[in-house]
Amino acid sequence: MDNQAAAATPAPSTAQRILDAAEDLFAEKGYSATSLGDVADRVGIRSPSLYNHFKNKEALYEAVLERLLTEFSAPLSELDSGPVTRERVFYWLETIVRQHHANPNLARLLQHAALSGGPHTNALIDRLFSPMFRPATQIEGAENTLIESSGLQPWAVMAFNNLVMSYVTMAPMYRDLLGQDPFSDEALDNQLNLIKTLLRAVFEYKGDIAPGVPPSGE
Amino acid sequence: MDNQAAAATPAPSTAQRILDAAEDLFAEKGYSATSLGDVADRVGIRSPSLYNHFKNKEALYEAVLERLLTEFSAPLSELDSGPVTRERVFYWLETIVRQHHANPNLARLLQHAALSGGPHTNALIDRLFSPMFRPATQIEGAENTLIESSGLQPWAVMAFNNLVMSYVTMAPMYRDLLGQDPFSDEALDNQLNLIKTLLRAVFEYKGDIAPGVPPSGE
DNA sequence: GTAATTGACTAACAATCGTTAGTATAACGC
DNA sequence: GCGTTATACTAACGATTGTTAGTCAATTAC
Known part of the structure; x- marks a missing residue:
């Protein structure tokens, strides 16, 4: 029952899933055309719950950017x-x-x-x-x-x-x-x-x- | 007093000035991030007045596109x-x-x-x-x-x-x-x-x- | 000169946006 | 077991959005 294979890629946290969804949406539509409702819908939560993980929309955008920049610069x-x-x-x-x-x-x-x-x-x-x-x-x-x-x-x-x-x-x-x-x-x-x-x-x-x-x- | 020089470039109609403003804004911010209020502000009129010249935002966008395409394809x-x-x-x-x-x-x-x-x-x-x-x-x-x-x-x-x-x-x-x-x-x-x-x-x-x-x- | 059209305006609408407050539930520390 | 924390939720807010309705002055048609 213990999924050792899944342990290599552990279930992503909610914050990570938010980042994933936001990254795709920001990349596709841009900052202001992306609504937090869209992000929340993709994650499967309600938009106010996003604020448990990120201070606001701007902070979410910057977190997305930060993750991408480190990923690419490495x-x-x-x-x-x-x-x-x-x-x-x-x-x-x-x-x-x-x-x-x-x-x-x-x-x-x-x-x-x-x-x-x-x-x-x-x-x-x-x-x-x-x-x-x-x-x-x-x-x-x-x-x-x-x-x-x-x-x-x-x-x-x-x-x-x-x-x-x-x-x-x-x-x-x-x-x-x-x-x-x-x-x-x-x-x-x-x-x-x-x-x-x-x-x-x-x-x-x-x-x-x-x-x-x-x-x-x- | 008659401005013959200006006759070569006649005073642009309101519709043209709307197209000019909308073209710049759509090009800079994209479709959904551009508000009709911004367009109207640039022209110097109120946003409902735009509807005297274009059916709606989508039609305005298509008019901008049409003008650009003909300009470039010629x-x-x-x-x-x-x-x-x-x-x-x-x-x-x-x-x-x-x-x-x-x-x-x-x-x-x-x-x-x-x-x-x-x-x-x-x-x-x-x-x-x-x-x-x-x-x-x-x-x-x-x-x-x-x-x-x-x-x-x-x-x-x-x-x-x-x-x-x-x-x-x-x-x-x-x-x-x-x-x-x-x-x-x-x-x-x-x-x-x-x-x-x-x-x-x-x-x-x-x-x-x-x-x-x-x-x-x- | 008068009628009709154009094109500006204000007021207001329904929808959507980002955001906050308050509440409930599950997990964790000790 | 109990208090604390984390995290989800609903309800609601003020602001902004695209759009419509209705009004009024200026221009044009005849």
Whole structure:
């Protein structure tokens, strides 16, 4: 009768179940469009009972955010030290892609925050993005690539990050457009393939910086 | 006294001013987080007066969407016919970038719709994205590039589109991160430079498809 | 000039929101 | 066993929401 298998994943506490429900709803609808009644309904309790676990809606949101940020920053913390080789950049990108596939909610929450430009944005920026822009960051052996030598590096870093995150935030649209589950293993492979190919192209491209193309027709 | 200069841009009607205000607010906060009171305040009227111009909130939203879609589809309609050359792909990308810089609201509205996966999404998809995936679309002279030959083409098309749109939807974050106005002329040049460089790298890259990088550290 | 239409307004509604107060029940400490 | 704590509940609040009804001044039609 004792469920040792379930002991590995013990029955989640009410607070955790509230966090789970709130995370999904905040990520889908955003802060103000998510009602505490919706959260409570998903948990199977009444909305005033939420106040036994969180001070108010704002505190619940911040708890959701905190849990997501620690979840996402953990696997990447090991990259903080040591030289930044090309291989580590690839590994870093692949890790991020897999993380966002495993849990799309952080990207969605971040996108909501960025759109509304609310006060939540700053905390997100500091925790997630600022580490990407440490001044000493330069990729070994990439001194003369198009990105490094053209002053576009921070833009390029953001671009690749956006590539990963927008895939997640646009996922419902991908589903309708391409007719397949954007979170399937096959889709994950496709995205990894594409994004690594783009990164390789950037690293190995030896041509000039885009000189501009005459906008007139043929 | 007659203002001939103003005749070129005649005083906008109340309906237009409502559309302008609603467009900004829907794009910033999303549908349900935007109240008709906010819209009315921006126009300088009371919220019930909105009903003299639009049937209800939903109709106002759809009118905003309709105006944006026609505004954005017009400059690109000329690309519907004729062969798809590389130069035309560059021109198409540059046009899209410039459009979204001139008015970021469509991208933001689209991002809100995609996140919430609401019923508005389908109309947006059909009008904006489906033309990108006409079956006969193949880029002249690109038969053997990495994108064309690897079955990644629709993914790549979406990736480049996401690159453009996520720049806009993440603009507030760019402002705080990079410390400059993401919609300045200089920033526009930077983004155009980066995105064209990426596209050139994709077109001219002759290496293999990403073979995967051993994820183990050094 | 008068009638009709437009478009603003105020007042008010039902619903929903976040939140508080007060109560009851089950579990836990000693 | 008993008091304490934790956590669920119902009832109710003030505020805000989208929306309707009805009024009134200004513009337009003839």
